[in-house]
Amino acid sequence: MKTKLCLLYGGKSAEHEVSLQTAKAVIQALDLEKFEIDPIFINAEGNWIKGPQIVGPVENVKALAFSDGQEMVPNALSTSLGENTGYDVIFPLLHGPNGEDGTVQGMLELLNLPYVGNGVLASAAGMDKVIMKNLFAQAGLDQVKYVSFIRSSWDHNNEEAYRKVEAELGYPCFVKPANLGSSVGISKCTNRKELENAFIEAFQFDRKVIVEEGIIAREIELGVLGNDNPECSLPGEIVAKKDFYDYKAKYGDEETALIIPAEVSTHVYEELKSMAITAFKALDCSGLVRADFFVTRENRVLINEVNTMPGFTPFSMFPLLWKHTGVDYPELIERLIQLAIERHEDKQKIKHSF
Template sequence: MKTKLGLLYGGKSAEHKVSLQTALAVINALDHEKFEIHPIFIMETGEWIKGPLLDGPVETVAALQFSRGEALPPTALAPTLFQAENKNESFDIIFPLLHGPNGEDGTVQGLLELLNLPYVGNGVLASSAGMDKVIMKNIFAQAGLPQVNYVWFIRSEWEQDNNSAYEKVEAELGYPCFVKPANLGSSVGISKCSNREELVEAFKEAFQFDRKIIIEEGVIAREVELGVLGNDNPECSVAGEIIPKVEFYDYKAKYEDGDTALVIPADITKDEYELLYGLAIKAFKSLDCSGLVRADFFLTKDGKAYINEVNTMPGFTPFSMFPLLWKHTGVEYPQLIERLVKLGMERFDEKQKIKYTI
């Protein structure tokens, strides 16, 4: 029997296009003899469209974007949306290939929990906490994980007294610093600031993408990442290093120009790797993660490590850091997808043991 796999992709997010590329890569990597693949496209406006059963690879993302005439708002989801071709059967598991808000942040995970459907990846808590960089960093601080200094603001606070916001950044962090939307990934809306003028423009840019922003102290360090895979007993991949050819690893460098080099495995010592491994597992467990995360670190010349963030649905094409890390660890892309599906089913089965009646 084939595994009936529902793929959720697109999404009402600034990372919509990234999600489409992820979906295309996953569909073409899956073994169509093992999986019955059902695409569910979420438009940028929020409507959901269930596409036809896929019986083979797809050439372009255009083939995964279905007609608006078939769309439904999430509030009017048809009972058949999460059913397989046989209307009496639901999907075996859902794979949310969604990056950013309205997909990676616990909202879709909450819907799937209410429907009691198995799904791949992190649950509601880990997804929502991992999406909000402020909440994530506060949890990491409570867990005793080393981090660079940071401050954060909501839009109304900044609008009422922007000079005080700028002064707080300068007093507590100084320059250079990085301004980021709190709830976004793929380096969207991020700016590096070296003076007040750049800081002002960075606040304006970041607040276009979120009502909350975070500002982090700049450090002179290497950017090293590990992939984490598992549920209650996670394990780490080899380490990889990002070496941007531009000033920092922004959206354009990631997805448009290719102005970056990924070095896998990273040239680090055994002690440095073991340090990062321990911190990555601690971060994974502190957020109660499951399935997968990519843990991102700053590593200084004197061997100090600071956790930057974890990404609960990292870039997932064959050329993205997370799959490449696991490829160099011995897990090829199709195997990685199948392993994640298995982990999602195992977590679902484990949660069915919970008693809900007294």
């Protein structure tokens, strides 16, 4: 019997194109002798369109961004994704808001469907960098100093916001939308004028921004895989020629180097693994995360963030980390699907009446 798999991809998000690349890579890696694959494309306007079953290789992402097919409205959506379909698992290949932030995960929970990746709480907390960092602080994880602002308070008194950044963090600092990934809307600031422009840029993508202290450090990442007993990959290092690893460096700059395994001491590696698992459990994660760290010249390890749906093409850091750890891309996908089924089965043990 084939595993009946539904892929969700696209999305009403600034990371729409990234999601299409991820979907193409996953489809190409899946064994059609093992899986029956139904695609559901979410276009940039947020419309859900169910396409024909995948029966062979997909040559390009345009073939996945279809307009023909069964368009989903709320009533049809629950019928299409509900128990009548017999889907064994849903694989949300969605990055950013309206997909990685717990919204889709909540819908799948209501439909009582198994799905790959993190649940509602972990997804929502992992998407909001302010909430995430607050939880990390509660868990005792070392991290850079940060402050946050919402658009209404900045509109009311932007001068006060700038003074707070300068007093508590100083320069350089990084301004980021709180709820976005793939380094969209992030700016490095070394003076007041750059800070002002960075706030304007970041507030285009979210109503909340976070500003972080800039430090001199290496950027080291680990992949975490599992449910209640997660395991870590080898470490990888990002070496970008730019000041920081921005959207272009991630998806269009061939000069950015990903070094796997990163050259770190045994002691630092053990600390990285311990902190990654602590972060995974602090957010109640499941399935996968990519944990991102700073390592200073003095070997001080600080957690930067976790990504609950990291870039997932074969050339993205998360799959590459696991490839070098001994888990190739098709096996990684199958392990995630199995973890989703196991977590769903565990949830079915919960009593809902007394």
